[in-house]
Amino acid sequence: MSHSEHHTERNTLAGSVEKSVEVQAHKCYQCGKCTAGCPVADEMDLPPSMVMRLLQTEEPANDERILRSHAIWLCVTCEMCLSRCPMEIDIPSMMDYLRQRARKEKKVNKKAKNIIAFHKSFLNSIRFTGRLYELGLILDYKRQSLNMTQDISLAPKMISRGKLHLFPTMIKGTAHIARIFKKTRT
Amino acid sequence: MARIGVFVCHCGENISATVDCGKVAETIGNLKHVAYSTEYKYMCSDPGQTLIKDAIKEHNLTGVVVSACSPRMHEPTFRKACAEGGLNPFLCEMANLREHCSWVHEKNELTTEKAIDIVRTQVEKVKLNSALQPIKVPVTKTAMVIGGGIAGIQSALDIANTGHKVIMIERSPSIGGHMSQLSETFPTLDCSQCILTPRMVEVAQHPNITLYTYAEVESVEGFIGNFKVKVRKKAKSLDEKACTGCGLCTTKCPQKKIPNEFEQGMGMRPAIYVPFPQAVPNRPVIDRENCTYYIKGKCKICEIVCPTKAIRFDQPDEILELEIGAIVVATGFDIKHADFFPEYGHGRYKDIIDGLQFERLASASGPTAGVIKRPSDGEIPKNIVFIACAGSRDPAKGIAYCSKICCMYTAKHAMLYKHKVHEGKAHVFYMDIRSGGKNYDEFVRRAIEEDHVNYIRGRVSTVFERDGKLIVKGVDTLLGAQQVEIVADMVVLATAGVASSGAEDLAQKLHVSYDSHKFFAEAHPKLKPVETNTAGIFLAGACQNPKDIPDAVSQASGAAVKVAALFSQSELTREPLVAIVNRTSPPTYSTCVGCFMCQSVCPYQAIEREEFKARDGKVVKTVAKINEGLCQGCGTCVALCRSKSIDLLGYSNTQVYAEVVALLNEY
Amino acid sequence: MKFGIYPGCSLTGSARDYNESVFAIAEAFGLEFTQIPDWNCCGATAAHNLNKELSLALPARILALAEKNGLEEIIVPCAACYSRLVVTQHELKKDPELKNRICEVIEMDYRGTSVILNVIEWIDKYIIPKLEEKIVKPFNHKVACYYGCLLVRPDKILNYDRAEDPQTLDIVMSKIGAAPVDYPFKTECCGAGLSISRTDIVSKLSGKIIEDAEHRGAEAIIVACPMCHSNLDMRRPDINKYWKAKYKIPVIFVTQAIGLAIGLPAEKVGLKRHFVEVKIS
Ligand SMILES: Cc1cc2nc3c(=O)[nH]c(=O)nc-3n(C[C@H](O)[C@H](O)[C@H](O)COP(=O)(O)OP(=O)(O)OC[C@H]3O[C@@H](n4cnc5c(N)ncnc54)[C@H](O)[C@@H]3O)c2cc1C
Ligand code: SF4
Ligand code: SF4
Ligand code: SF4
Ligand code: SF4
Ligand code: SF4
Ligand code: SF4
DSSP states (O other): OOGGGGSOOOOSHHHHHHHHHOOOGGGOOOOOHHHHHOTTGGGOSSOHHHHHHHHHHTOHHHHHHHHTOSHHHHOOOOOHHHHHOTTOOOHHHHHHHHHHHHHHTTOOOGGGHHHHHHHHHHHHHHHHHSSOOHHHHHHHHHHHHTOOSTTTTHHHHHHHTTOSOSSOOOOTTHHHHHHHHHHTTO | OOOEEEEEEOTTTTTTTTSOHHHHHHHHHTSTTEEEEEEESOTTSHHHHHHHHHHHHHHTOSEEEEEESOHHHHHHHHHHHHHHTTSOGGGEEEEEOIIIIITTSOSSHHHHHHHHHHHHHHHHHHHTOOOOOOEEEEOOOEEEEEOOSHHHHHHHHHHHHTTOEEEEEESSSSSOGGGGGOSEETTTTEEHHHHHHHHHHHHHHOTTEEEEESEEEEEEEEETTEEEEEEEEOOOSBOTTTOOOOOHHHHHOSOOOEEOTTTTTSSEEOSEEOSSTTOSSOOOEEOTTTOHHHHHSOOOHHHHHOTTOOBOTTOOOEEEEEEESEEEEOOOEEEOOGGGOGGGTTTOOTTEEEHHHHHHHHOTTSTTTTOOOOTTTOOOOSEEEEEEEESTTBGGGTBOSOOSSHHHHHHHHHHHHHHHOTTOEEEEEESOOOOOSTTHHHHHHHHHHTSOOEEEESOEEEEEEETTEEEEEEEEGGGTSEEEEEEESEEEEEEOEEEOTTHHHHHHHHTOOBOTTSOBOOSBTTTBSSBOSSTTEEEOGGGSSOOOHHHHHHHHHHHHHHHHHHHTOSEEEEOOOOEEEOOOOTTTOOSOOSOOHHHHHOTTOOEEEEEEEOTTSOEEEEEEEEOTTTOOOOOHHHHHOTTOOEEETTSOHHHHHHHHHHHHSOO | OEEEEOOHHHHHTTTHHHHHHHHHHHHHTTOEEEEOTTOOOOOHHHHHHHOHHHHHHHHHHHHHHHHHTTOOEEEEOOHHHHHHHHHHHHHHHHOHHHHHHHHHHHTSOOOOOOEEEEHHHHIIIIIHHHHHHHOSSOOOOEEEEOOTTTTTOSHHHHOOSOSSSOOHHHHHHHHTTOEEOOOTTTTSOOOGGGTTTTHHHHHHHHHHHHHHHHHTTOSEEEESOHHHHIIIIITHHHHHHHHTOOOOOOEEEHHHHHHHHTTOOTTTTTGGGOSSOOOOO
C-alpha cells in the first residue's frame, strides 16, 4: 500500500481538484515560476502560484477565496505555466475545473461577469446553429453584458471587409448539436 | 548420527511477544536428532553465548541452530561462539524468527506454528552442513585512485603517507579537477589555486605515487586485494622524459582556435597545449582531433621548434596491466550548461553563462584576468542576475535532487562580483537558501547584509535578449507572487551538478552500482558511505553526489583509511560459500560435460578450464573448475548447469531440498 | 490527393482572408480538400471554460464525422481548433471510459484514428517539397514569426515543435526568402479569447508582441492562427489607443506570404481584407 492510499478522501477543494483533474496541490513547492510567466498574472487577484498555495492549506475559507476569485476567469489557458512548471502541475486544467465549480456553486466573481457573458453567448450561438455566428455572438453578448457601445465601430468595418456575415449558417445536424448540449447539461 | 542443538531467543520481547518461545523449544526438542533445545531472553548476550558454548561440549553437538533474528545481524556472532565452543563455525545456522515471523504477525497459535516450521527447516539443513574452512587470499598492497580532482589527490596522498603504493589515473592532461578552475572558495574566500597547487605538486613528487595522466581504465578483473586493471595511456604524442616543458611548441602551434576546456570555452588554446599554467604534469599533449598534422598530414611545426626533439607523432596508445589491491573512485562530477535551458534561450545568448564560467571570469588567471567582463562585448556588467536551482530540484527536467553546492557558490559569486564591481547590482533568484555547514550561513548573510546582494525568492520563467540586455522575468513569492522584471547585463545560472561523463561506463567496468542519475552508489546511505557494494572499491568526492570541497576531502580521507585498514592485513579471509564443480574418479573425472555454459554466465569470471591428461600427456577431458578466490557464491552457474555438476558450499541442492521437504512433511 | 479540411468557424467569417489564402495556395500546388461534411464549431475557449464534457463532445463529433467519411488526414488551419481537436483525441485515448461516455453523447462511433495536421505541418509535408520551383517573387523581408500559444502548447500533448523558441514557422519563412528575426515573443499569449470581453487585456498583451516585433526591425508579423491574427490586426486601433502608439506593422498569415512568393495577387490571398494595411509584397 502506498502512503497516499492511507489518506481518507479529502472533502476539500484540493481533494476534488486531485480527483477530477489529477492535479496534486501538495506537489507545488511555491517556486512561482508559473506566476512569473503568466501573461495575466498582474491582472489577477490571485496569481496561479497563490491559488496553488491556498489550495494546499485545505482551509474552507481559502477554498472559498479561490472559487470567488477573479483570477480563475482571467486565465486564458495559454498553457505557459504548465509548460514551464518544474513539477509539471497542470494549472490550466485545474483552472477549467475551478471555473466550472465556481459556476456550479454560484460563487462567480462579479468582475468576471463580462467574461462569462461572452462564453455563454458563444455557446448560445453554436447551440442553435452548430457553428459560430459572429454577428449573433456580438449582439447576444451586448444583450448579456449590457455593454452597448463597445466595439460599435468594429462591425461595419468587418462587414465592409467581408468578415462578418449578416445571417447565420445552419448546419444540417442542428438537432444533433442540440442533443449534445442537452446531454452535457450545458 | 547428528546431534543438533537448538537455541530459541526471545530477543527481549521482540520475538516472545507474539511467539510462544517455550513451546517452540519444547516441540523442537522432541524432534529426532535434536539433542538439546532451550530458550533464553538474549542469545546474543554474553551469558547467551556461553549457553551455546557449554551445550556444544556438554551434549557433544554436531550442529547448532540459533533461532533468533536475521543472519545479517548476528550470524557472525553465533558462528564465532560455536568456533569458541569447539564446533566448526559453518555448522551453525540461524532461523530468523524475528523479521520472518514475530514482527510481521499477530500473537496467536499460528504464529508459533510458523516459528516452529522455520526452525525445523534449519534443523534439517544443518544436519547436512559440512565443516568448511575460510578461504585465504593474499593482498596486493598497491592502491589505484581513479580521478585526480581534490578528492583523488587527498585520497592518494593519505594512502601514500601510510607507506603504501598508489597509482593515480587521470583522464585529462592534468590533475586538479574542478577545483583548479575555481577562483576563490567559500566560506573563507581563499584562492583555490593557492591551496590546491601545493597538493598537486606533492602528488607528482611523492615517492609512493605513480601518476598517469591522459589515461583511462580499460577493464577491471579480480576481487578485493587482487584486482587486475588494464589502463589505456592515451598517446600524448611526445616523449615526456625528453620534454622540458619549455612551452615553445604551444606558442608556435598555428592551430590556435580550439575552445579552451579549462576556460569553459571562453578562451582558445592551440592543438598542442598544457591545460593551465600550474598543470601537473607540466608537459603538453597534442590534441589529435584538432591538430593540423593529424587532420591534413602537414604541419609538424612543433616538432621543428622543439629544442629537445620530444615530439612523437607516431606514438601509439599504451596499455598498462596493473596488479591492484584496492580502488578509490574519485571521478568527480560535471555541471549542466546553459544549453540545457530552453526557457533561458537554449544556450544561444552569450551573456547567459554557467557557474564555472563565472569562476573563470573571476579568476586572476582566467581569460579576463579576473575582471568581470561579459562574453558578448567585454563590457563590465552593471546589473547581474544569478539564478539558483537551475535544473536542480526540477523533476520536469529529469533532476529532482538538490545539487547542494550551488546555494553557497552563488552567494560567493554575488559577493565576488560586488567586491569587484562596487557600483554594480547583484540579484539572486532562489527557492531556498541551503547553507548548512560550518560558517556557511554566516557567509550567505554577509553577502546579503554587507554586500547588499538582492535575494529574491522565486524562480525565473524566462530570459531573453533585447538591445544587448537580458530581460529576466521572475517573481517575488514573498510579495504575494508579484512579477519581477530585471534588465540585466549578464545572467549566471547555478546549473545542476551531474555525474561526470563516462561514469556509467566506468561503474560497469568496476562492477559497482550507480543510481538513476549515474552517480556511484554507496553500500549503505548512512553506515557505509565510502564503501561500494563491491568489496575493495571505495568512493571519494563528487562522483557519489555533488558535494563541496570539505565534504569531498573528508570522504577522500575516509576512503584512504579503509584502504589502509585493508592493507594492514597480509592476507584476507573470505567465507568459503563458493561454488564447486564435482570431481569423481577417472575415467569420468567429473559429471561436468565441459559445455562451459557456466563460464559464459558467471558475472565474476570465476570459472576456469581444467584439463585431465592420460599418462601419455594427451588431454582426455576438459571440465569446469571454479576459482574460489574469484567466486562470489552467487549461484548463477548452479542454476544453469545442465548436468547438475555444480553445487554451492553451504547451500547445496540437497540442503535446500531438505528444507523444503521439512516444510512439506508433518512432524 | 484529397485531404479532409476542418476550416472552423473563423475561417468562414472573420478569418476569410486566411481561408482564401489556404485555398489559393492549395490550388496553386494542385492540392484539393474535402470539407468534413456538416462540421460544427469546436467549442473553443468557451466550452472548456464552462463545460468539460461539451468541450470534448464537440470536437469528437467533428473527428467522428471525418472518420465516417473516410478522411484519414485532416488539416486544421486554425491553431485554436487544431489544439481542441488534438487535445480531445489525446484525452479520449487516455481514458477509454470517458471515450465511451462521449460516444454516447455524440451518438456516433469514434475511434480516434484521424491524423490531424496544423497548417505548418501541412505546408511542410505537401508544399515545401515543390516550393522552390514555384517561387517567383521571394518574400525578401525581415519577419517576426509569431506562433502564439496553441501551436506549441501543451507540448507534451501536441508533440509538435519545441515549446520554447519554436522553429518550424521560421524555417518555412526562410524557405520563401524571408529573414526571421530573433523574437522572444514568439509564444507569448496575445490574450486569446478575451478579445471581446476584456479588450483592455488583449490590447495590453498584443501590444507587447507587436512592439517587440517592430523594435527588432521586422516588416511583418507572420501568424498561423486566426485568433492571433484578429487580436493583432483587427484590434490594432484598440492596441494603439491602449499603448498610445502608432504601430503599423502588418500581420500576415504564413499562407498569404507563400501565396505572394509564388506570385499570387494580393486580393487572391485575402490581403485586402486586413485592418492594418499591408504595403509589402
Ligand atoms: C561553479 C562552482 C563553484 C564551486 N565553488 C566551490 C567553493 O567555493 N568551495 C567549495 O568547497 N566547493 C566549491 N565547488 C565544489 C567543488 O568544485 C567540488 O567539491 C570539487 O571539485 C569535488 O572534487 P572531486 O575531486 O570530487 O571532483 P572533480 O573536481 O570533478 O575531479 C574529478 C577528476 O576526475 C577526473 N575523471 C573523471 N572521470 C574520469 C575517469 N573515467 N577516469 C579518470 N579520471 C577521470 C576528472 O578529469 C577530474 O580531474 C564549486 C563547484 C562549482 C561547479
Ligand atoms: S511553477 Fe509549478 S511548482 Fe512552481 S509555484 Fe507554479 S505550480 Fe507550483
Ligand atoms: S494557463 Fe492561465 S494561469 Fe497558466 S500561464 Fe496561462 S493564463 Fe496564466
Ligand atoms: S603539428 Fe599539430 S600540434 Fe604541432 S604545431 Fe602543427 S598543429 Fe600544432
Ligand atoms: S617544445 Fe618540446 S620541450 Fe618544449 S614543451 Fe614542447 S615538446 Fe616539450
Ligand atoms: S544547493 Fe541551493 S541552489 Fe543548489 S540545488 Fe540546492 S537549493 Fe538549489
Ligand atoms: S557461483 Fe556465481 S560467482 Fe561463483 S562460479 Fe558460479 S556464477 Fe561464478
